[in-house]
Amino acid sequence: MILVTGATGNVGAELVRALAEAEEPVRAMSRSGRAAGLPAGVEAVAGDLNRPETVRDALDGVRSLFLMPGYEGQRRILADARAAGVERVVLLSGKSAEVDDDNAVTRYLRAAESEVRASGLSWTFVRPVSFMSNALALADRIRKGDEVRVPFPGVRTADVDPYDIAQVTAHALRSAGHEGRVHTVTGPEALLPADRVRILGEVLGRDLHAVGLTDEEARTAMGAQLPAPYVDAFFRFFVDGILDESEVLPTVQDITGQAPRTFEQWARTHADAF
Numbered sequence: 001m002i003l004v005t006g007a008t009g010n011v012g013a014e015l016v017r018a019l020a021e022a023e024e025p026v027r028a029m030s031r032s033g034r035a036a037g038l039p040a041g042v043e044a045v046a047g048d049l050n051r052p053e054t055v056r057d058a059l060d061g062v063r064s065l066f067l068m069p070g071y072e073g074q075r076r077i078l079a080d081a082r083a084a085g086v087e088r089v090v091l092l093s094g095k096s097a098e099v100d101d102d103n104a105v106t107r108y109l110r111a112a113e114s115e116v117r118a119s120g121l122s123w124t125f126v127r128p129v130s131f132m133s134n135a136l137a138l139a140d141r142i143r144k145g146d147e148v149r150v151p152f153p154g155v156r157t158a159d160v161d162p163y164d165i166a167q168v169t170a171h172a173l174r175s176a177g178h179e180g181r182v183h184t185v186t187g188p189e190a191l192l193p194a195d196r197v198r199i200l201g202e203v204l205g206r207d208l209h210a211v212g213l214t215d216e217e218a219r220t221a222m223g224a225q226l227p228a229p230y231v232d233a234f235f236r237f238f239v240d241g242i243l244d245e246s247e248v249l250p251t252v253q254d255i256t257g258q259a260p261r262t263f264e265q266w267a268r269t270h271a272d273a274f
Helices: 010-023 074-084 102-119 132-144 162-174 191-206 215-223 228-238 253-257 263-269
Strands: 002-004 027-029 041-044 064-067 090-094 122-128 147-150 182-184 211-213
Touching: 002 010, 002 122, 010 027, 010 162, 010 263, 027 074, 041 253, 064 074, 074 102, 090 102, 102 122, 102 228, 132 147, 132 263, 147 191, 162 182, 162 253, 182 253, 191 211, 191 263, 215 228
Parallel strands: 002 027, 002 064, 027 041, 064 090, 090 122, 122 182, 147 211
Antiparallel strands: none
């Protein structure tokens, strides 16, 4: 049995599908425990990673665990997993865990990785760069007009499709050879925000164009959606330039045997959301 936490999230939902297609026994955990939308044969369970006592029973019979970072109950969950006989844990982390900086994002990712390393379980870290699905935040602006205002207009990132993150994770959960390894996962091309807006326009049959926000405008806009320490972290990454997500890595191809999906492929798959 493989337990997938965060099973309704961008990566978790793709991972559940990937494992089910590989005919692996899957237990999908979400706060609601709803089975609606899950592939046939997947077991739905309710659990809250901030309340480890709600996760304990779901660990029964589990061989491999996919764990989301940043939750208060992680240390207890890892101890319970070891006691239950879980053999391996794959943690979803992020490339920003590599950065030597004490900001809110790197801090919680590094703390999560440290607890996994200390758990006594065989571990693998999957560190993606920014998700292609972050573009869904543009949907309301795109529905309102052709001018799309974007933060960090001069920053190139090799955004990755959550589908590809899930494919790499599925291999790490199912097969040997990933123990003690860190898989940094990127998409196949480094794009500017304006490139992604243009591609969305082509997919939607519209003449969309990006307008870059000033740093002050970006801070205000992001502050309406995120706590201030996280806004500060993104400014450290992309304004101060301490994080480079422009490098394209061969991880997806090397591990899965398939090229990572392009942003255009992601956009066509999710066009209805715009």
